[in-house]
Amino acid sequence: MPIENYEKVIWLEIHVRVKSETKLFCNCKNAVDLALEPNINVCPVCMWFPGMLPSLNSEVVRLGVKAGLLMNCKINKISRFDRKSYFYPDLPNSFQITQMYEPITWAWIVKVMINGEIREFSIHHIHLENDAWKLIHSGWQTLCDYNRAWSPLMEIVTDPVFRDKEEVMEFLKELQKMFRFGEVSDADMDKWQLRCDVNVSIRKVWDTKLGTRAELKNLNSFSSIGRAIDNEFLRQVRILDAGWVIEQETRWWDDDKWVSTTQRSKEDAMDYRYFPEPDLLPIELDDEYINNLKKELGELPISKRIRYLNDYKLSEDDSRILTSDKELSEYFEEMVALTRDPKKSCSYITTILLALLNDCKDGGWLCNLKFEAKELANVISLVNKDELSSTNSKIVVEELFKAWGKADEIVDKLWLRQKNDTDALEKIVDEVLSKLGDQIAEYKEWKENLFWFFVGQCMKASAWKWNPKIFTDIIKKKI
Ligand SMILES: [Zn+2]
Structure with missing residues (x-):
């Protein structure tokens, strides 16, 4: 059958490392990527010594609610933890504490901009859970590092709403941006702070019933997700075209060889025996708590982006760049308030300032700029008054960047004033x-x-x- 007669149906399980100071159920530092030595951020609670009890870190709840609000989700005023029982060598207590039945948020619609168009994708829920320990295989022995034990994770489960890899990749990029904007997670895929299991099934375009899915694991880059989806689509088309049946299974994606291999079939699926976590009370949130967090977040990146496009008439690329970081968008808006010139404010920030920051040895940050925003606004106003050529204005910004001071004084010192x-x-x-x-x-x-x-x-x-x-x-x- 022609390949165009098949369509992909995709849903995602996205795991995000929550950026809290301390771990999910104890006071140990949550510094998975920063711990230089194994087993330095540990205590009897996260090593699960007999008789130890978990106590919930309210900061993680706050970040979980923030993530829900960023994604336009419905926050559950009462949520609970459940115990998921299974044995694996990186889980010596033989269970994970997660949220199976009443997660921190329920479904809603996430708005994402793809190629300048607003698209809506529904998500099923977001839940919180603890990470496992880390095993380090060294020669014939295996070592255990507890630094990661009980580090908080957030899992976002979508509905089967994606039809192609571009949608998946753009959706994930938008999510990454949201989490960084709300300081929920650094969501760096290289550091596995954001990773994704991708469930792929296919069906004939005229069918409404979902096909049998395969779950692809081990995906931690946008491009590998794209490759894995393409590969899985062709694999399933070949099976159906040969008159065979697709098995429900978990597959491991090897991004070096561009192939996936069976990891677990449905028959091996574990019974996790979920039951309510007896050592933790339910999480209860009130309206005031949720509204305060909403206020703290302010205008969401997607709303800002639409506003920049419509009201300021910025390009899609510029709107995307300026809303990729909370600090950056705040700086831009400060400039617009000072100059009343969104286009020039945008161009001075994106083409000159960001380039200078990028060239900084240790990575530059806006918050470390030595000159005040009003000086950059002055540069723009001098250009607008024709007292400074736009070519020379770059020299003034570079000078401000290097040695701070006042734009007017630099213009005079370098004899750049026109007319x-x-x-x-x-x-x-x-x-x-x-x-x-x-x-x-x-x-x-x-x-x-x-x-x-x-x-x-x-x-x-x-x-x-x-x-x-x-x-x-x-x-x-x-x-
Ligand atoms: Zn601990």
């Missing part, structure tokens, strides 16, 4: 060039390098007070 000074500058250039007739002839014939000699002579004639950039434009005009 009144143009005549004086031209005079200097005319005088210098009038004595260099031979060199100009040589330059015109073949010695292009002489151009910088002319610039140097003009600089010298102006007692090195002017910026060379300003002379280059005039000299180019004159010869």
Whole structure:
């Protein structure tokens, strides 16, 4: 059957490492990626010594609710923890504490922008759970690191709403942005802070019933998710075309070889014997708590993005970049308030400031900028008043970035102020060039390098007070 007659139906289970100070059920530091030595962030509770009891970290609940609000979910005022029993060597207490029946949030619709279009995807729920320990295989022995034990995780389960890999990848990118915006998680896929199990099934386009799904594990990059979906689609099409039946199974994606292999079939599926966690009370939240968190989050990234597109007429790319980080969008809005010029504010931030920050040795942050936002606004206003050329305005921003100070003072110090000074500058250039007739002839014939000699002579004639950039434009005009 032609491949176009099949469609993919995909749903996701997304695991996110929650960025709390301490672990989910004890006071140990939650520093999975920062712990330099094994077993330094541990205590009798997270090592599950006999008689120890978990106590819930309210910060994780707060971040879980925040994630729900970011994704436009319905927050459950009462949620509970359940025990999921299974044995694995990285789980010496033989159970995980999770939320099976009454998770922290229930379903709602998440709005995501794909290619400039708002798309809606429904999610099933978000729940909280603890991470397992970490096993380190070394030669013939296996070592155990408890730093990760009881570190909080959040799992987002979607409905079967995705039809292709682009939707999945864009949805995950948007989620990553939301979590960073709300400081719920750093969601770095390389560090496994955001990873995804992808459930893929196929059906004929005219069918309404879902096909049998395969769950793909081990996916921690957007591109590997795309590859795994393509590969799984073709695998299932081949099976159906051959007249065979698709088995429900868990498959392991090998992104080096671009193949998946069976990990577990439905027959091996474990019975987890879920039951309410006896050592923890239900989580009870009131309206005031939820509303305060809503206020703390402020305008959601997707609403900001739509506003930047519609009200400020920014491009899709710029709107995406400026809403990718809370601090960045706040800085941009401060600039708009000062300059009343969204387009220029956007361009100075995205093309000049972000480039300078990117070039910083240790990675630059807006909060470490040494000059005040109003100085950048002044640069824009000088350009708008034609007192500064846009080429030279870049020099002023670079100067502010390097040595702070005031935009106005830098403009004067570097003799960059336009209008009144143009005549004086031209005079200097005319005088210098009038004595260099031979060199100009040589330059015109073949010695292009002489151009910088002319610039140097003009600089010298102006007692090195002017910026060379300003002379280059005039000299180019004159010869
Ligand atoms: Zn602990």
